[in-house]
Amino acid sequence: MPSLRQYFPILEWGRTYDRSALSNDLIAAVIVTIMLIPQSLAYALLAGLPPEAGIYASIAPIILYAIFGTSRALAVGPVAVVSLLTASAVGQVAEQGTAGYAVAALTLAFLSGGFLVLMGVLRLGFLANFLSHPxxxxxxxxSGILIATSQLKHILGVSAHGHTLPEMLGSIFAHLGEVNWITLLIGVTATAFLFWVRKNLKPSLRKLGVPPLLADILTKAGPVAAVVATTVAVWALGLADRGVKIVGEVPQSLPPLTLPGFAPDLLSALLIPAILISIIGFVESVSVAQTLAAKKRQRIDPDQELIGLGAANLGAAFTGGYPVTGGFARSVVNFDAGAETPAAGAFTAIGLAIAAVALTPLVHFLPNATLAATIIVAVLSLVDLSILKKTWGYSRADFTAVAATILLTLGLGVEIGVASGVAISVLLHLYKTSRPHVAEVGLVPDTQHFRNIHRHKVETDPTLVTLRVDESLYFVNARFLEDLIQKRVTIGCAVQNVILMFSAVNEVDYSALESLEAINQRLKDMGVGLHLSEVKGPVMDRLKRSHFLEELNGQVFLSQYDAWRTLTAPQAVEKAAAQPAP
Amino acid sequence: MPSLRQYFPILEWGRTYDRSALSNDLIAAVIVTIMLIPQSLAYALLAGLPPEAGIYASIAPIILYAIFGTSRALAVGPVAVVSLLTASAVGQVAEQGTAGYAVAALTLAFLSGGFLVLMGVLRLGFLANFLSHPxxxxxxxxSGILIATSQLKHILGVSAHGHTLPEMLGSIFAHLGEVNWITLLIGVTATAFLFWVRKNLKPSLRKLGVPPLLADILTKAGPVAAVVATTVAVWALGLADRGVKIVGEVPQSLPPLTLPGFAPDLLSALLIPAILISIIGFVESVSVAQTLAAKKRQRIDPDQELIGLGAANLGAAFTGGYPVTGGFARSVVNFDAGAETPAAGAFTAIGLAIAAVALTPLVHFLPNATLAATIIVAVLSLVDLSILKKTWGYSRADFTAVAATILLTLGLGVEIGVASGVAISVLLHLYKTSRPHVAEVGLVPDTQHFRNIHRHKVETDPTLVTLRVDESLYFVNARFLEDLIQKRVTIGCAVQNVILMFSAVNEVDYSALESLEAINQRLKDMGVGLHLSEVKGPVMDRLKRSHFLEELNGQVFLSQYDAWRTLTAPQAVEKAAAQPAP
Known part of the structure; x- marks a missing residue:
């Protein structure tokens, strides 16, 4: 039953699951679980949700992805960018801290899951391609900059708000007088410690002779150490009474059964953000999954990935979570730790379920500042301004798209930023193809090759103009070609024939067809012949479905050399002029 | 001073103006003036403005276009589609018949003129190309259907409103009980008469031995005859007292000096409609101008046309008019009547100025139903549903764009209709290029040619895959190529080398570069070499600005045959695998 296996990849790898895979998967699960506990709490904070939502969002989604997903190493759960997008979207329909806020987050996950599954069933994975790499x-x-900035208020112990960089900075600045110095001390220390762990702990441990696997686990446990140390400090010194904000009561339970909201107003308000989150989450997830799969010569199926991620989000919606996707950091850790199959994810889910039941009372005195430090250290690795330099060197158009996306995201928020980025890259592409490269070519002596008359020494004929069009012809550049030919023919009064060399024309749409008809008519009115050469099969097939070839005031030549030979010989030139097509 | 002449084309043709040109221009002006008087009144009615606005909009704009425009035959003034767009845009900010309505129309012309001049100075004429021909x-x-429908209320003598087909038909239906039978009689008779004039008068007159020029003038005077006959009837029989709506008082004056409104609210409300009107007007005008210019082997300069049309609209804004553009019908009449230079337009303006001063009292009793008949007969020639059939035969994508534009324009109004049409054609183009044609090619025996392995008998090598990509590589199809190669390589375990044949790749943007880097890295991880062949100069120049060529796990070959020869020989294959680029 190949089609059943296509929709349930678990049937594929489950058949051959053995003891060695089991032990590899178990080790990976332990490492990932240690890393995920503080991260899940932190991302929930970023999304504006109670901390347990982050844990819940890591349990059912992981298991559902393990059943439906095609990547063997992808770890699904809350990630930084999607958490930020959730905060931005849900913040527009509900007040943070209210029951409505949590329900809106579930609804967002539900819509996102539904949209992803729908895209997967309709095999619309290609839509994600409209987001260019820059x-x-x-x-x-x-987003990394925005996220880090949004956490400053937790480090400073002030209340601030805003969804854009100017708003956030302005709000923090306005509340600077309320800084809680103990919170600041905890936050700065935790941040510095976590940066040091990330940069220096592993090499230091290795120098001390600690074996690599242990060094790796200890490094991954850095955030846990920061959590334990600051929690103990707050509890022992009674700092919560001195204004240090703490996580507080966390229910001690397995993920609850929850229902998203189905009010039409709520659904319609969250639909566009859900689509945006789905596409961005999908792009991030597929990039990671593809990179990891390629390392083991495996393949992922983007359309089935949509279904896997969709199922994960639907799972999040009904178990107290919020929108999830495949995360870069957690997936790489999972892969590096040796995970062989999605079962590693299932074991991670079990580890997190145990944490949800057993460990939640222990985080009561955990200061928010520590979680903020975890987020800041994690997201600053996302910030990579070198893309500006790289695109500047390669292509101004790509640079413009990057720079505009960064500035608009920082200045006007994540949703406007990414939407404008897409619009700008589409417009730049249209602009580039609106003025295609068109070379006037002549015959390279003693060959059958035709090259640009401005770059090469070639033979030309004053009665004959050959233009090689280096772009598909479609509505954006149709008029350009009309103007160009009009211009070229009016400046050369001796011109009797024009050849369009179509070797690089992959498509002629209806607008371009009408332009060709107009060009043909105008040249006919001037007594000039129009000919085509080297037209590709699919383009020719299409032209045959119109009347263009019947009305063409000239011929279609298989090769440019045929055209040249026919039209430069004087009698041939006369023949072409005397025999316009009916 | 070529640059001065570029901005003032009048300096070009003015130098050589002679007596023969003068007499031709004068004859053309008389014919066009006769045609324009009823048409101007009618289009003003369509735009919801007092009738004199149509005359005023034909005087200053014609003269300004004669100075700045580059077409020798284009006749500028109110046209049907722009009048409809004006009614739709101005109707959203002011009540028809109020002073605010007229000021808003002036403001719309002002914004449109400013935008056109700005586009011209910035040489942004290419933006009009984003409107595909379908x-x-x-x-x-x-629009033709909407305009004709909008006039039914004048024919029936009822008051109705609405900017979409369902609104208009619903409103007319609701008011059917109020039909004024005398108005209906006038309207139906005038419409039938004008259809008959348009179809049959000229051939009939010619059969009766009337000379061609006179037959032509008499045909053009058909609407004038209808105007005169119905006006006299209404006056003589006192029909205005029996409920027949008439034009009424028209001021007897030259175009007045007027000021558009500069209130920020008004400007911002009209900005988007003004841009839309400008672009649609520009496209219509340039198509006409180009068609007419080509017939005399003349050229128009689209960017200078923007300035000419912009000046015309600014003129309309300050002389009691409303947005104008180069009209199809009037320009063709002008051209056919023998106009040689823009001076013909200036003489037309003089004719209309005389009409504005001398003839306006005569139209007092002119029934609106006659003007509506004039409009209906004029616009029904715009309705051409054959475009649906033509595009259906040629390309489903183009058909979809046409059908969606027609349905959305009729159902949701002109602005949404045209904006959706543009968005749909852009999306369809992106969709088409997102899945480019990629052929796996092999060597045609005894040649150096490579063709599709599925269409031709060719030599292949199980260790070597050559893919010919028939599209520029950019963000929309970058991931497609990644997936395709991943898929192809994972199904062929013997594959040692992949060649990408770039003969039809006209561009590689930064997204595609990153995809190529990812493909290279993945193939490297699998121990497979990646090679390029037949890379075009500009693409190669760009690739050299990145690190891709240094990191390429293979070589770049000038020709596909070189690549084949090098990589199929066993020792060469080994060499390529053993010498990855640094």
Missing amino acids: VIAGFITA | VIAGFITA
């Missing part, structure tokens, strides 16, 4: 890179970088 | 054809057809 736009994604610019967006991720700007 | 979208324009669909839009014009749907």
